[in-house]
Amino acid sequence: MTEPRPWHRFYGSVPVTLEYPEVTLYEALAETARRVPDAIAWDFFGKRSTYRELIAAVDRCAGALAAVGLRAGARFLISMPTSPQGVIAFYAAIRMGALPALIHPLSTAVEITHYLDQTGATVALTLDAFHATLARATPARPLQRIILARIPDYLPPLKRIAFNLTKGRKIPKVAEDARVRWWSALMAADVPQVPAAQASTDDPAAILFSGGTTNLPKGIVLSHRNFISEGKAAGGWCRLGAGDAILAILPIFHGFGLGVCVNAAFMAGGKSILVPQFSAEIVAKRLKSDRPNVLVGVPTLFDALTRDKSLASADLSCLTACYCGADTLPRDVKERFEKLVADRGGKVRLLEGYGLTEAVSGVLATPIDVYREGSIGVPLPGMLAKICAPGTVDEVPVGEEGEICIAGPAVMIGYLNDREATAQALRMHADGRKWLHTGDMGRMDADGFFYFTVRLKRMIKSSGFNVYPAQVEAVLREHPVVADACVIGVPDPAQIERVVAYVVLADPSKASAATQQALIAHCRDKLIKWSCPREVEFIDALPLTKVGKIDYRELMRRHAADHAKATHP
Numbered sequence: 001m002t003e004p005r006p007w008h009r010f011y012g013s014v015p016v017t018l019e020y021p022e023v024t025l026y027e028a029l030a031e032t033a034r035r036v037p038d039a040i041a042w043d044f045f046g047k048r049s050t051y052r053e054l055i056a057a058v059d060r061c062a063g064a065l066a067a068v069g070l071r072a073g074a075r076f077l078i079s080m081p082t083s084p085q086g087v088i089a090f091y092a093a094i095r096m097g098a099l100p101a102l103i104h105p106l107s108t109a110v111e112i113t114h115y116l117d118q119t120g121a122t123v124a125l126t127l128d129a130f131h132a133t134l135a136r137a138t139p140a141r142p143l144q145r146i147i148l149a150r151i152p153d154y155l156p157p158l159k160r161i162a163f164n165l166t167k168g169r170k171i172p173k174v175a176e177d178a179r180v181r182w183w184s185a186l187m188a189a190d191v192p193q194v195p196a197a198q199a200s201t202d203d204p205a206a207i208l209f210s211g212g213t214t215n216l217p218k219g220i221v222l223s224h225r226n227f228i229s230e231g232k233a234a235g236g237w238c239r240l241g242a243g244d245a246i247l248a249i250l251p252i253f254h255g256f257g258l259g260v261c262v263n264a265a266f267m268a269g270g271k272s273i274l275v276p277q278f279s280a281e282i283v284a285k286r287l288k289s290d291r292p293n294v295l296v297g298v299p300t301l302f303d304a305l306t307r308d309k310s311l312a313s314a315d316l317s318c319l320t321a322c323y324c325g326a327d328t329l330p331r332d333v334k335e336r337f338e339k340l341v342a343d344r345g346g347k348v349r350l351l352e353g354y355g356l357t358e359a360v361s362g363v364l365a366t367p368i369d370v371y372r373e374g375s376i377g378v379p380l381p382g383m384l385a386k387i388c389a390p391g392t393v394d395e396v397p398v399g400e401e402g403e404i405c406i407a408g409p410a411v412m413i414g415y416l417n418d419r420e421a422t423a424q425a426l427r428m429h430a431d432g433r434k435w436l437h438t439g440d441m442g443r444m445d446a447d448g449f450f451y452f453t454v455r456l457k458r459m460i461k462s463s464g465f466n467v468y469p470a471q472v473e474a475v476l477r478e479h480p481v482v483a484d485a486c487v488i489g490v491p492d493p494a495q496i497e498r499v500v501a502y503v504v505l506a507d508p509s510k511a512s513a514a515t516q517q518a519l520i521a522h523c524r525d526k527l528i529k530w531s532c533p534r535e536v537e538f539i540d541a542l543p544l545t546k547v548g549k550i551d552y553r554e555l556m557r558r559h560a561a562d563h564a565k566a567t568h569p
Contacts, residue, residue, distance in 0.1 A: 007378035007448030010367045013239075018232050018381045020409060022201045025224045026095040028231075029266055030055055036242050036269040042262075043245075043290060044084050044274045046156045051269070054088070059193055061092035064186040066194045068145045070123045072097030075207070077116060077124035079105045079134065081276035082252050085149040085183055087262055089125050090252070094205055094224075097197025101207035101219065102253040109136035110526045116143070118219050118416055119207060125149065129171045131180070148174065149183035151276065201225045207416055208255055210357040210466060217468060219416030220357050227263055229409035230360040233380040234260045235268035237365055238294045238321040242269035246294040249275045249283055249301060250464075256325060259361035260296055280304035284311050291318035298326040298464025299333055299496050302350060306336040317345035325353045325362055326464045328452065328496075352376050354452060358425065358436055359383075359410040364450055375449040376442070383408035384433070387444050393429045401453060404442045405435045412436070458552065460489030460497050465530040467499055469552070472533065475526050476501060479519060481510050486542050486550050487533065490559050501533035502555050504542060511538040 002017050021028060033055040041054040049057065070076055076093045078100050080086030086102075093100040101119045103112070105126060115121075116139035125147040126134050134146060152160040152168065174180065205224040209217040240246060246265045250257030265272040273290050275282060283305060286292070302324060305311060319341060324334075329352050337350045353365035354376035364385060366377035379385045386395050387402040396402040411434065414422035429435050441453045460467035469487040476485040484504040489497035503519065505511055516536040523532040543554040 005448055010370045010378060012367060012369050014236055015381060018236060020229045020232060024199050025205050025227050026091055026196060028228050029091055032266055032269050039242055039269055040271045042084060042272045042274055044154050045159055047154050057088050058091045058095055060187060061088050062096040063191040063193045065092055066096060067191045068123060068181050070098050072197055075099045075101055075119040075121040077121040078102045079124060079126040081105055082248050082257060082274050083276050084154040086252050095196050096194050097199060099204055099207060103209060104253050104528055105130050106528050108526050109133050112137040113139050128174055131174050135177060143179055145181060146179045147181050147183055153184050204413060208357050218418060218421060221413040221416050222360055223413050226360050226410050226412060227259060229382055230259050231263040231267035233382055234362055235264040237380055240264060240268045240270050240294055245271040245273055245292040247286055247292040248272045249278055249297055255357040255361040280308040284308045288314045293318060293320045295319055296323045299324055299329050300463045302337045303333045306340050311340060315345050316341045319346050319348045321368055322348050322350045323353050323365060324350055325355055326461060356438060358412045359406060363406050363410055372449045374451055376452050378448050383410060385450060387442060393427055398446050399443060401441055401443045404438045404440045407433045407435045460499060462497050462499060462530045463495045467531045472531055475523055476503060476519060479522050481505055481515060484542055486552050486555055488552050488556050498534045500535045500559060502537050502539045504539055
């Protein structure tokens with residue numbers, strides 16, 4: 001019997017607990033295919049797949065992956081945008097017992113090398129446009145096979161022609177590479193079907209990457225239970241069912257994109273509308289043409305949509321649930337989006353949620369019918385949350401600030417190859433449960449609504465993507481003119497936060513606009529664009545705390561003061 005919690009009375013029609021089958025993620029998908037075989041599983045610019053077709057494609061892909069050398073227990077790198085190939089390959093790897101590791105397709109060769117070394121993957125999937133970067137990676141265990149897909153593989157005929165005549169012409173020809181196999185040929189080949197892996201629901205299902213205090217992102221190992229429970233809870237919370245649709249704008253290497261926009265739809269038997277590249281124009285077109293019921297995204301998405309003039313003539317009455325996560329939702333963005341929807345025939349409100357990759361994605365969300373100003377919501381079905389004194393397992397009184405801790409079936413197995421970090425994040429409490437210490441500060445009110453206040457971790461959120469200051473600082477320090485560096489995030493109206501680097505030069509006389517641009521260019525060569533500094537400020541010495549650590553908060557205060565002085569001299 002579930003212990004009553006104060007937030008349960010705000011669940012409305014959503015059950016307090018959900019049934020999570022003791023199966024693998026592939027078996028959960030197969031069950032949906034048996035239940036609603038003719039329902040549409042995904043839509044890619046008008047090309048559609050039923051669940052019957054999806055499970056057949058997954059089975060066929062599993063055989064194809066085995067044919068190119070992927071084995072049960074091996075790791076498989078997926079470097080794809082939100083696309084049919086990436087989705088099919090994800091479930092296919094799970095079917096055959098391999099462990100998919102998903103990364104951003106725009107990762108640099110240096111970053112890809114890190115991911116390959118961390119996972120030990122020797123087989124990878126990416127787009128033809130990204131082959132050159134992947135081929136430049138130099139992992140300790142060289143890649144044996146590179147599977148290349150093309151965006152037109154799953155486009156309707158007319159759109160395929162249009163793509164090839166426009167964007168397709170700009171994609172460089174793939175260089176000769178004996179490791180390359182083409183997705184379309186593999187999926188068309190007559191390969192033997194491999195048996196479905198025999199695995200426990202608590203076994204590892206996938207690896208996603210997130211940030212931490214090290215120089216490069218850490219791998220997060222998630223189980224079948226993690227994905228199934230989070231998918232069913234998120235789908236139930238958004239009232240997503242068979243026949244409903246969610247717009248999959250967020251990328252599949254992101255827990256929010258994979259766990260909610262794709263897997264939650266598949267657990268419910270709904271439709272995932274796959275969008276490989278975000279732009280307000282593309283999303284606006286899909287809103288008008290496909291009329292999804294559920295829209296989830298980051299603040300920059302909703303801000304951009306309110307500024308898209310084409311939506312002024314759209315019918316938005318289709319929307320039944322809209323959630324914003326990954327960063328704090330500015331009040332003016334919320335109000336402008338809700339006004340846009342109301343003006344176009346809708347009634348939905350833009351609500352906030354909270355999640356982290358260590359629990360797949362969203363674990364707290366505002367009830368659809370109940371709004372609390374500034375709240376990130378209440379725990380989803382099956383999940384628990386509480387506030388503890390930082391650095392302890394002791395719960396603080398209601399209303400007091402502390403560290404947000406969560407427990408439940410969505411919480412990760414642990415960090416890849418990092419027992420120390422896992423032990424710090426996952427701690428046993430007096431109730432006998434293993435709790436995830438999030439590193440985020442917040443508070444809980446008497447009704448069980450939670451409020452986020454500040455990140456303990458030095459994470460920067462730029463356009464909804466995680467930026468890891470330690471990683472950027474390490475790259476800056478590689479440049480010969482740099483003696484030291486500290487990276488901070490500062491408020492930005494378009495990106496929520498933008499990256500600013502404070503740099504101490506080995507030779508102060510080299511401080512110039514040319515050096516600033518050279519350092520930015522150096523970062524662009526080695527980092528994904530969201531991680532690159534937009535500004536470089538030279539400083540004689542980095543400020544230190546009393547215990548000798550770099551005081552990045554002081555740099556944030558200085559930047560704010562300088563900005564205020566420039567704005568109001």
